[in-house]
Amino acid sequence: MTAAIARETYEPALLHVQYGQRTEARELRAFHEIADHYGVKHRLVTNLNHLKLIGGSSLTDADMDVADADLDAEGVPTSYVPFRNAHLLAIATSWAEVIGAKRIFIGAVEEDSSGYPDCRLSFMEAYNQLIALGTKPDTEIRIETPLIKMNKAEIVTRGFELDAPLSLTWSCYQESDKACGHCDSCGLRLRGFARAGQRDPIPYHDDADRDRYL
Amino acid sequence: MTAAIARETYEPALLHVQYGQRTEARELRAFHEIADHYGVKHRLVTNLNHLKLIGGSSLTDADMDVADADLDAEGVPTSYVPFRNAHLLAIATSWAEVIGAKRIFIGAVEEDSSGYPDCRLSFMEAYNQLIALGTKPDTEIRIETPLIKMNKAEIVTRGFELDAPLSLTWSCYQESDKACGHCDSCGLRLRGFARAGQRDPIPYHDDADRDRYL
Numbered sequence: 001m002t003a004a005i006a007r008e009t010y011e012p013a014l015l016h017v018q019y020g021q022r023t024e025a026r027e028l029r030a031f032h033e034i035a036d037h038y039g040v041k042h043r044l045v046t047n048l049n050h051l052k053l054i055g056g057s058s059l060t061d062a063d064m065d066v067a068d069a070d071l072d073a074e075g076v077p078t079s080y081v082p083f084r085n086a087h088l089l090a091i092a093t094s095w096a097e098v099i100g101a102k103r104i105f106i107g108a109v110e111e112d113s114s115g116y117p118d119c120r121l122s123f124m125e126a127y128n129q130l131i132a133l134g135t136k137p138d139t140e141i142r143i144e145t146p147l148i149k150m151n152k153a154e155i156v157t158r159g160f161e162l163d164a165p166l167s168l169t170w171s172c173y174q175e176s177d178k179a180c181g182h183c184d185s186c187g188l189r190l191r192g193f194a195r196a197g198q199r200d201p202i203p204y205h206d207d208a209d210r211d212r213y214l
Numbered sequence: 215m216t217a218a219i220a221r222e223t224y225e226p227a228l229l230h231v232q233y234g235q236r237t238e239a240r241e242l243r244a245f246h247e248i249a250d251h252y253g254v255k256h257r258l259v260t261n262l263n264h265l266k267l268i269g270g271s272s273l274t275d276a277d278m279d280v281a282d283a284d285l286d287a288e289g290v291p292t293s294y295v296p297f298r299n300a301h302l303l304a305i306a307t308s309w310a311e312v313i314g315a316k317r318i319f320i321g322a323v324e325e326d327s328s329g330y331p332d333c334r335l336s337f338m339e340a341y342n343q344l345i346a347l348g349t350k351p352d353t354e355i356r357i358e359t360p361l362i363k364m365n366k367a368e369i370v371t372r373g374f375e376l377d378a379p380l381s382l383t384w385s386c387y388q389e390s391d392k393a394c395g396h397c398d399s400c401g402l403r404l405r406g407f408a409r410a411g412q413r414d415p416i417p418y419h420d421d422a423d424r425d426r427y428l
Contacts, residue, residue: 046264050305053260056312076350082311083348086304090297091264097296098270118348126344133340134297134332136290 001155002107003034004164005146010103013042015092019081020052021059022066026176033168044095048087057081059173066174069187077114079173079184085118086127089143093131096141104143112151112192114184121148152192160198167201181209215369216321217248218378219360224317227256229306233295234266235273236280240390247382258309262301271295273387280388283401291328293387293398299332300341303357307345310355318357326365326406328398335362366406374412381415395423 006012016031018024028045035043051060058064058078067078085108092104108119117123124143131141147155159166171189172179179186181204193200194213204210220226230245232238242259249257265274272278272292281292299322306318322333331337338357345355361369373380385403386393393400395418407414408427418424 044264044267046267050258050260051308053258054305054309054312056308080350082308082350083304083345084308086307086344086348087301090300090304091268093300094265094270094296094298095268098268117350120347123344123347126340126347130300130337130340130344131297133334133337134300136294136296136331 001159001162001164001166001169002105002146003038003040004159004162006103006105006144007038007040008162012038012040012105013044013095013099013101014040015088015095016043016045017048017088017091018046019048019060019084019087021081022062022174023170023172023176026170026172030168030170034165037165037168042099044091046091051081051084051087054082066180066183068182069184071184071187071191073115075115076117077184079114080116083118085116085123089127093135093141097135097139102140102142104141106143106145107147108145109150109152109155110148112153113188119148121145124148151195152188153195156192156196156198160196170202175205178203178205181205181212187213215373215376215378215380215383216319216361217252217254218373218376220317220319220358221252222376226252226254226319227258227309227313227315228254229302229309230257230259231262231302231305232260233262233274233298233301235295236276236388237384237386237390240384240386244382244384248379251379251382256313258305260305265295265298265301268296280394280397282396283398285398285401285405287329289329290331291398293328294330297332299330299337303341307349307355311349311353316354316356318355320357320359321361322359323364323366323369324362326367327402333362335359338362365409366402367409370406370410370412374410384416389419392417392419395419395426401427 014035055061058066059081110120124145128143171185173183173185174180191213228249269275272280273295310318324334338359342357385399387397387399388394405427
């Protein structure tokens with residue numbers, strides 16, 4: 001979705017980062033399929049192995065279970081990967097500085113999301129300050145967060161308007177063949193599609209889960 | 215030097231990051247020798263391969279030459295690795311959050327140094343703001359920069375006072391056997407020792423270089 005918005009104005013270069021999450025091979029496939037869909041040649045694929053070494057998240061630590069969706073829960077969920085977006089934005093900033101890109105698009109969502117502290121607009125504003133101070137004086141890199149104040153239903157609706165390839169995307173934290181339908185990310189995704197009056201095109205283990213929020 | 219200061223107050227855990235710089239094996243050796251010297255068991259060694267993929271620095275790009283020292287030069291030198299310290303601090307922050315550490319020590323030097331934008335106090339203050347916003351609400355992680363306003367001579371003097379193992383440290387950007395004596399980092403180091411009235415204990419290719427600033 002963020003790529004669909006970015007390419008309306010810019011010629012995108014796409015970054016993918018593996019960090020030892022359970023579904024990393026599936027996410028890499030989604031990355032390349034989306035990049036192919038849009039004909040983006042400029043791609044950077046890298047990894048942050050230390051996020052797995054450091055652990056502390058159910059996404060990267062096989063000894064922790066991925067929790068079932070609890071969309072009304074407050075606080076930071078176990079799927080929080082400590083400070084992850086700071087790493088992703090550091091890579092994007094270094095790359096942008098070298099290739100001369102002026103905007104970094106990230107699909108973080110603050111509202112209607114998982115309560116991750118590094119997905120909030122205030123975090124992104126602080127990061128823009130960091131970029132201004134920590135890069136060469138003549139750089140003009142800024143982070144853009146087109147989705148950050150949207151809820152998932154609005155994002156789905158906008159995705160259909162832009163003809164974004166939602167069938168190529170992957171959100172499930174747990175499974176890579178068919179989506180589990182139970183984790184927090186599946187719950188948020190399915191509720192978003194339901195509220196937008198749309199059916200999610202990706203496969204689920206159990207179609208009853210897909211229709212749970214309809 | 216920073217480890218010597220940190221251990222006066224805290225029990226340190228030491229992080230080492232390889233990022234494709236020319237002297238990475240030599241720096242890793244220095245890391246372990248210093249950690250052994252202080253009996254630090256808690257160590258994290260990782261790498262940022264993408265900084266080499268991204269390039270843009272004479273330290274990581276074999277096609278760019280490491281410049282000779284020009285200690286009066288202004289602006290950002292070719293040895294600047296784009297936004298490098300943001301990556302190092304992201305790793306340190308994620309690790310600190312998981313192990314419950316409250317302070318991150320980094321040996322950045324703003325004055326009497328190479329003019330890297332990500333070594334300035336203002337950058338570190340912005341990073342502290344980022345940590346406060348981007349980690350769990352109950353974390354209390356702060357960056358400490360004990361050297362940032364010191365010149366190299368003061369750092370050398372303080373190192374001798376603390377009996378820091380300066381003979382185990384490595385600064386040269388170019389060589390790993392004996393220090394080249396010519397790069398910016400050797401120049402700053404040698405001038406610092408000279409102004410502190412001390413002799414640098416590490417080996418140089420040419421002893422005349424070692425004594426250049428005396």
